Amino acid sequence: DIQMTQSPSSVSASVGDRVTITCRASQDISSWLAWYQQKPGKAPKVLIYAASTLRSGVPSRFSGSGSGTDFTLTISSLQPEDFATYYCQQANSFPPTFGQGTKVEIK
Amino acid sequence: QVQLQESGPGLVKPSETLSLTCTVSGDSISSYYWSWVRQPPGKGLEWIGYFYYSGSTNYIPSLKSRVTISLDTSKNQFSLKLSSVTAADTAVYYCARAPNWGRYYFDYWGQGTLVTVSS
Numbered sequence: 482d483i484q485m486t487q488s489p490s491s492v493s494a495s496v497g498d499r500v501t502i503t504c505r506a507s508q509d510i511s512s513w514l515a516w517y518q519q520k521p522g523k524a525p526k527v528l529i530y531a532a533s534t535l536r537s538g539v540p541s542r543f544s545g546s547g548s549g550t551d552f553t554l555t556i557s558s559l560q561p562e563d564f565a566t567y568y569c570q571q572a573n574s575f576p577p578t579f580g581q582g583t584k585v586e587i588k
Numbered sequence: 589q590v591q592l593q594e595s596g597p598g599l600v601k602p603s604e605t606l607s608l609t610c611t612v613s614g615d616s617i618s619s620y621y622w623s624w625v626r627q628p629p630g631k632g633l634e635w636i637g638y639f640y641y642s643g644s645t646n647y648i649p650s651l652k653s654r655v656t657i658s659l660d661t662s663k664n665q666f667s668l669k670l671s672s673v674t675a676a677d678t679a680v681y682y683c684a685r686a687p688n689w690g691r692y693y694f695d696y697w698g699q700g701t702l703v704t705v706s707s
Contacts, residue, residue: 515693524682524697525633530690568633572692576648579633 487580493588500556504569513573590614592698606670610683621686622666626679
């Protein structure tokens with residue numbers, strides 16, 4: 482199975498801050514990567530797929546980049562509703578696997 | 589607006605079979621990939637398997653011997669059965685949809701249902 486490793490595991494930030502989360506795959510997954518946001522007690526919501534394609538309706542402050550094994554999710558200006566846990570997930574090969582999550586907390 | 593809704597018992601005894609149903613509204617189940625994903629309390633996400641509307645299935649190897657996912661097109665539902673459960677199967681179970689072009693991109697999710705395995 483492909484292992485997905487996110488860093489950091491948690492980050493404390495203030496409203497308006499720029500936040501970057503990284504995700505590393507244990508092998509080349511091309512651009513087959515998605516990012517999800519999950520709030521407590523809720524289902525994950527896809528933000529980005531194909532590494533950098535923003536899902537319709539997702540605010541443009543979210544962006545994704547990378548290919549191969551290294552990827553990043555950037556929130557350009559953190560908003561109150563962005564405090565949540567973020568997961569990367571590889572969609573390149575069976576079985577699909579998720580990172581362990583990055584919790585974005587209020588500073 | 590596509591919506592998915594899980595239903596089923598919230599408590600299952602050890603060694604018994606966990607059975608959940610996902611009802612899909614707003615779109616036909618006769619397309620797309622239909623998956624189940626679970627999340628143990630306080631932990632990360634684990635994909636369980638999918639049923640493709642054409643009839644093909646695929647399951648994560650660690651659960652393959654215990655899992656069955658099936659579709660009921662007449663009710664626009666799909667279901668999960670997980671046999672011989674143990675406490676390690678306690679989790680929130682989500683149903684999710686993936687498009688034909690990306691079988692592992694989960695674009696719509698149910699709200700999730702907590703299943704506890706306990707006697």
